[in-house]
Amino acid sequence: MTFPSRSKALLYAAMGLGVVSFALSPILIRWAEQAGGDSGLAIAAWRTGLASLLLAPVALPRMKAEWKALSVRDALLTGAAGVLLGLHFVCWIESLYHTSVASSTVLVTTSPVMLAVLGFLVLGERLRAGVVGGIVVAVAGAALIAYGDAAGEVATGSLYGNALAFGAALVASFYLLIGRVVRQRAGWLAYVFPLYTASALTTVAASLWQGAPLFGYDWPFYGFCLAMAVGPQLIGHGAFNYALQSVPAALVSMLALLEPVGASLLAYALFGEAPPLAAVGGMVTVLVATGAVVLLRRGSADGGRRASQRRAPREHSHRKGHDTRPVACAPSAEDGGLSERDGERATASEVAGAPE
Numbered sequence: 001m002t003f004p005s006r007s008k009a010l011l012y013a014a015m016g017l018g019v020v021s022f023a024l025s026p027i028l029i030r031w032a033e034q035a036g037g038d039s040g041l042a043i044a045a046w047r048t049g050l051a052s053l054l055l056a057p058v059a060l061p062r063m064k065a066e067w068k069a070l071s072v073r074d075a076l077l078t079g080a081a082g083v084l085l086g087l088h089f090v091c092w093i094e095s096l097y098h099t100s101v102a103s104s105t106v107l108v109t110t111s112p113v114m115l116a117v118l119g120f121l122v123l124g125e126r127l128r129a130g131v132v133g134g135i136v137v138a139v140a141g142a143a144l145i146a147y148g149d150a151a152g153e154v155a156t157g158s159l160y161g162n163a164l165a166f167g168a169a170l171v172a173s174f175y176l177l178i179g180r181v182v183r184q185r186a187g188w189l190a191y192v193f194p195l196y197t198a199s200a201l202t203t204v205a206a207s208l209w210q211g212a213p214l215f216g217y218d219w220p221f222y223g224f225c226l227a228m229a230v231g232p233q234l235i236g237h238g239a240f241n242y243a244l245q246s247v248p249a250a251l252v253s254m255l256a257l258l259e260p261v262g263a264s265l266l267a268y269a270l271f272g273e274a275p276p277l278a279a280v281g282g283m284v285t286v287l288v289a290t291g292a293v294v295l296l297r298r299g300s301a302d303g304g305r306r307a308s309q310r311r312a313p314r315e316h317s318h319r320k321g322h323d324t325r326p327v328a329c330a331p332s333a334e335d336g337g338l339s340e341r342d343g344e345r346a347t348a349s350e351v352a353g354a355p356e
Helices: 005-034 040-062 064-069 072-095 101-108 111-122 129-152 158-182 188-210 219-243 249-256 258-271 277-318 340-351
Strands: none
Touching: 005 040, 005 101, 005 219, 005 249, 005 258, 040 064, 040 072, 040 188, 040 219, 064 188, 072 101, 072 158, 072 188, 101 129, 101 158, 101 258, 101 277, 111 129, 111 158, 111 277, 129 158, 129 277, 188 219, 219 249, 249 258, 249 277, 258 277
16 A cells, blocks of 8 residues: 555654654653652652543543443453553563663563463464464573673662563563453553553552652652653554554564664663673574564464455355355454454554553
8 A cells, every 4th residue: 555755754753753752761761760769669650640641631532432332341451451551660660770771671572472472371372383482582582681681790680670671571461462352342542541540540559558759859750750651651652553554563563672772772872881792692682582473473363364364255155055054254353253453453452552
């Protein structure tokens, strides 16, 4: 499909804006930390809370009818996804207090790998041999990052920080798995606003539970938190969702993998963070393996969908005449399966719902 040059320029600008916004996220967290934010919990609470408040004037007047159409099950699933998203932010932001920007951002991008495993364990999805190989290589790369950081003494407690980032990716994969289900029946805004609200309530509750102060910081701290809410959380996700209207989800997924590259370069330029060589090798391994998993899973889904669409007409032609048995066809959303558009929306939730 071809687009006018102006539309193409807007599309490329949206994708570039999304990548830049996500790459700035850990940098803004570092600056918030330097501005007196001695707790990652406070940053998580303010980031998610401000994002929800900023989205409210847009979502509340428009989405009432769509929310009423949601089932109780979908509403509960959205709330559960919001809790998981809040826990993701708590783990990931806290990880940056204990390890390098490069290690944290690379490890947190392994959620597509974990999502593949969860799809196999929870949904019974088949895993191609190449996907299994990618998963094994990604885990090996993560281990190499941990070894390199520990040997190079990147930061005090780097192993703990890396574990938090890996845990954040695991929690995000559960959140994305729920999103694949709910996004089949809900638009982005109708899903994201209650999602962000539930995540904000979760991060605030975690802050209060741990006794992390939410007030009393200097104004730059709140400014950086506001920038996180506006930039990565609203503009970044919005830009990727706009791009998904015209660009294959797999391509947007691959663009999302540029986040740790940009973030690592910025961290080196601004803070002098240079990971050990072994850790860099692990990072490259993880990114390549994760990209392979994304592409192989996307290719498998496209192939299966095309095969289903080819089978349907053939089976229909065999059953013409007096045969009154039901006509076999590709599964629809009503049957519990995914139509092509629903599949795109479900995949979109894995990309544009990417938390950073």
